[in-house]
Amino acid sequence: MSAENYYRDTWAEVELSHIAFNIKQLKQRLRPDTGIYAVVKANAYGHGDIQVAKKALDAGAERLAVALLDEALKLREAGLTAPILVMGWTRPEDAVIAAEHDIAVTVFQEEWLESLPDLKKPLRLHMKWDTGMGRIGIRSTDEMDRLLAGIKQHEKLKLEAVFTHFATADENDTFYYNEQVKRFDQMAAYLKANWPDEVEMHTGNSAASMRFPEQMKHFVRFGISMYGLYPSPDVKEEQPIDLKPVLSLHSRLVHVKKVNPGDSLSYGATYQAKKEEWIGTIPIGYADGWIRKLQGFEVLVDGKKHPIVGRICMDQCMIKLDKEYSLGSQVTLIGKQGNEKVHTDDVAGYLETINYEVPCMLGRRIPRMYLENGHKVEVENSL
Ligand SMILES: Cc1ncc(COP(=O)(O)O)c(C=O)c1O
Structure with missing residues (x-):
């Protein structure tokens, strides 16, 4: 559909x-x-x-x-x-x-x-x-x-x-x-x-x-490279031509809470807060291709990097925030926010794989929004 x-x-x-x-x-x-x-x-x-x-x-x-x-x-x-x-x-x-x-x-x-x-x-x-x-x-x-x-x-x-x-x-x-x-x-x-x-x-x-x-x-x-990614670190360093990455990945904070020291998060209760911490929940998980190995990877909120904490679930994961943010704040998992960026190559490096695999992993459940020079032209939800 x-x-x-x-x-x-x-x-x-x-x-x-x-x-x-x-x-x-x-x-x-x-x-x-x-x-x-x-x-x-x-x-x-x-x-x-x-x-x-x-x-x-x-x-x-x-x-x-x-x-x-x-x-x-x-x-x-x-x-x-x-x-x-x-x-x-x-x-x-x-x-x-x-x-x-x-x-x-x-x-x-x-x-x-x-x-x-x-x-x-x-x-x-x-x-x-x-x-x-x-x-x-x-x-x-x-x-x-x-x-x-x-x-x-x-x-x-x-x-x-x-x-x-x-x-x-x-x-x-x-x-x-x-x-x-x-x-x-x-x-x-x-x-x-x-x-x-x-x-x-x-x-x-x-x-x-x-x-x-x-x-x-x-x-x-x-x-x-049509998708703006260099085929290998060697070619990236050589940079025979300029490339612009085509895909970015975003979510929003759908829940924000303060947890107490010793409170644990997610399956296995493997993450425990050391002090009072602000925790945000985002609606993306391994069923979207945002796989469990990405636990600990840093994503952007308010132009700053924040780590994914606790196990990544099928549809959701949690991030440790540096302060309270309002519900609906944008989270950028791949792409730019302010002066910071997370490159597809960073995700690939973290997963010890090649950048080719990263956009291929992103599931059908993630709608693709098509832009022309920043303007939305089409949204495809192929779920
Ligand atoms: C036969 C063949 N030609 C061309 C390509 C494109 O290669 P690249 O994505 O490195 O440009 C592929 C991709 O794997 C391929 O299998």
Whole structure:
């Protein structure tokens, strides 16, 4: 169900103008003949796929990339007509649906081609080359020969592109990245010599496209950095382009109380006040993706950091306040308040994970409020 409104005091803000800003920064660095796939898989890394896809296309991305056919179909149902690529595995029997909706799919297995059903419409294929990621893709020219022969046999199939994915493009040490580039270029030379048609190529993710723009092929696949986050601490330090974070996360104090020394809080009664303390309750918990490991993490009230105390519950958690605040005071869990900020990277660091995981974790229960230069343009409550 999608509603225009929501009735809880926790929400994520998605500043769409920052999507456009981040794409423009990248575009200025890329060669003019390199296009952009906006990577909007996983509900646009938790930001909202339809809204982000529309904005990215407006801002200069030419195409969309997702992981699953279901994600691509959702974009088509929303009326998006731009070229879409499914980068992951699609079942051969579902190729009919992909073709019907003009969605390009990824191919890397001979058996896949052999088990394709009859297609009424043309199907665009992108052949995946595993140059070192070790996930999906062909690894040799023998496999390429067999796939090319299989493609030739189906008149409805068109080899639109070949692509690969880098495992270490976000690291200072570029040895392995360069090895992957070399393998790709060798396979590309083989393809050129053995296939009559022009075939597009795309290799770079955010890290490669920002760091080595001159090495990019016909397209890049721009994911994490479109959302204003650097792919790794190394790239953040190098800062090849300026980025503006797109997502912030907010809540409000829904209960404020003074507790006495020795009073305990939350499940397990593990937190005990040492003296009189002001405690605020906010309506966000692990069912929203604000997981229990975030106990102790500091969030912002009144432009100051305040720690989460006691165990995080399913729908609520408590914070220790430096003084009494009125009910309804805004709490910023990710984003800026006054001169202070909590960055998604801070949450990732606290959780000992990567920033990619943080917006992906935020649950459907959290409404997404879309902004353009600070002005609300839409609210999506997908609960
Ligand atoms: C095949 C592929 N291409 C591109 C991307 C985008 O990468 P990034 O978010 O680092 O830009 C991903 C994301 O994981 C991916 O799996």
